[in-house]
Amino acid sequence: MTAFILVSGVFTGAHVWEETAARLTAAGAEVHTAALTGLDGARPAAGARVDLETHIADVVAVIDAVGAAPAGRDVVLVGHDYGAHPVLGAADRRPERVARVVCLDTGMPQDGVPALTALPGQELRARPAGPGATSGTDGELAPPGRDAWHRWGSTAGVPDTALDRLTALAAPQPLGTLLQPLRLTGAVAAVPTTGVLCTGNGASIEAVRRLVDFGDPALRALTDPRVTFFELPTGHWPMLSCPAELADVLLRAASGEGHRLIPADRAEPPAHLRPFLLEVPAFPRERHDHVDLHLPDAGAPRPAVVFVHGGPVPAGAVPTPRDWPTLVGYARYAAAHGAVGATLDHRLHHVAHYERAAADVAAAVELVRAHPRVDPDRVALWFFSGGGPLTADWLGAPPAWLRCLAATYPVLAPLPNWGLADSRFRPADALAGAGTLPVVLTRVGREAPEIAATVEGFLAAARECRANVEVIDVPHGHHGFETLDPTDESRKAVHRAMLSVLAHLTA
Known part of the structure; x- marks a missing residue:
């Protein structure tokens, strides 16, 4: 049996996964969602600072809880946009318990790089978190209005009712989660990884291949045979626009399927x-x-x-x-x-x-x-x-x-x-x-x-x-x-x- 742990992105929580989770469960998988502090009903303690390490700890806690249950299951971590950062951080701390990481319509987070670098063009119109806020990373980023979600990714395919609900349930994003650099020990490099790219949002396997062919050493790891890719012809929120198709892709990813970027033959230039x-x-x-x-x-x-x-x-x-x-x-x-x-x-x-x-x-x-x-x-x-x-x-x-x-x-x-x-x-x-x-x-x-x-x-x-x-x-x-x-x-x-x-x- 596969146990999926689903981690949402900026401003969102477990509610975005409901339809996808139902389909995974119907297929025989076990499904858990990680409640991220400050975003998904889990309020921080008074005066506590919420940053990326807070969210990594939230995901680690779910991994530990799943791992404490009867053995024999593969744990697959799924992170959507910003959620890939706490997912990678958690997998780095518990590599022996994670069978695969899935990055859903997001770039591969890198050690020492904050999540904000994956969100070009975004202005941090932060508001203070409260009387105790003392630093530039202690504020909150207000969620977008209904007509501004496109700033954070294409809403192609999302029904109007789902967009209304996404807006109604959106929560402010703690600023420290976007500005604190991700710190990895390197242990996560041994964990198989899958990228699910949403073509309606501008991502594609061919675009990734071109970047790899340019010879950037940081992208060389994407040619590892343990790294696979899928495409979905939809916008940035496939769990809302095509939950059945997303569930199918996640199940296939968990079983090791997907497209692989074979390293270029040295006899054949890129x-x-x-x-x-x-x-x-x-x-x-x-x-x-x-x-x-x-x-x-x-x-x-x-x-x-x-x-x-x-x-x-x-x-x-x-x-x-x-x-x-x-x-x-x-x-x-x-x-x-x-x-x-x-x-x-x-x-x-x-x-x-x-x-x-x-x-x-x-x-x-x-x-x-x-x-x-x-x-x-x-x-x-x-x-x-x-x-x-x-x-x-x-x-x-x-x-x-x-x-x-x-x-x-x-x-x-x-x-x-x-x-x-x-x-x-x-x-x-x-x-x-x-x-x-x-x-x-x-x-x-x-x-x-x-x-x-x-x-x-x-x-x-x-x-x-x-x-x-x-x-x-x-x-x-x-x-x-x-x-x-x-x-x-x-x-x-x-x-x-x-x-x-x-x-x-x-x-």
Whole structure:
């Protein structure tokens, strides 16, 4: 028999698990919910401080109580969003009693990192916990109103009645639970782990695979055969939107099923490091700080195309994006047509880093424009993938020298799990200020649904404000088709996009 211990996330308690727990019980499992102090009816003692260690102790107490019952059961800990932090902490203290940890629509908590880092874009509008509160971590974070839950994750699929109840029963989150770093001894590394990703909230197994392929050592553990993954096509609260499907996934996870990220064969490079689909000659390259310029065979100042990579890309990725075959291939292809091709590295290492990435791009553009081989009045910007939100600054108020903006398989709105719903990085909202700026958008037919939805939203906004958008379709192309799909269809799309951008530069 499997004994599940279910741990809820921010502002919530055992009530969110009722339907899922009923289905697990009907399948023959034993189910327990952890009452987290200050959130789920368990009030702290007078003057006591509630922090992450408090919640870890709450979960450990349930593990000990379950472990004291008759033996022969596998204990599976399930943590939803913030709940993964006390779950990992508890498993680290009782590794011999835990058969598996399940992280439900959340990143893998890391030693020394507070839960708040997994909640980018959230402002801590804390209120004092009471007369005894003495420090910045002793307050409480007020729960969201009914129409503000999307700040904490997509509510896709949640019935109105369930959303009403979620709001009515929400409790303030003790601030110390979000700000206190998680402390792990390393014992939890031996416990098998499953990640359940909700695609409607912007997460996917393919996105995790891409991050692993970038070579971040911190993510290497995700290729361990004891680590499995599942996807659910729903928003951030699957226990409310699809409890039956969630229960089935939890049962399968407990039995060791799930998708595994097999480490990349060293004879086969990861997708982003495979050869560019076009054979293009190398041109002289100049390296300036975080910018590379690929210079054409021409003495006079030439137009320039600045290629902006996507992300997030881990800070330790090697090689860095400006040396990736796709970016270098595009830059050389531009140089082959008489334009300066520029690639750059920007610091989008986490979805919370868009502001500093935007500053890096702006600085790179000025460096390119100041180069003596560049005509500063004829520049195009070309964005890829997760770099798409960075287009908003340029679309909203395009400078006169910006002759064209291109975007290839772009993410054109922050995904729900990024926590950036009210940020400035929303290209569709900026389009009204684009005027006649030409936009060349390359769209792939085999795009992830959550990214495709942002593109469709952008195009709907473009139609409404009559923006000058040209769409180039690659019907059978995947995200990153330049190295994944070396087909005639893909080559024609790259060629057509390049000629269109260059035509706007020379018009």
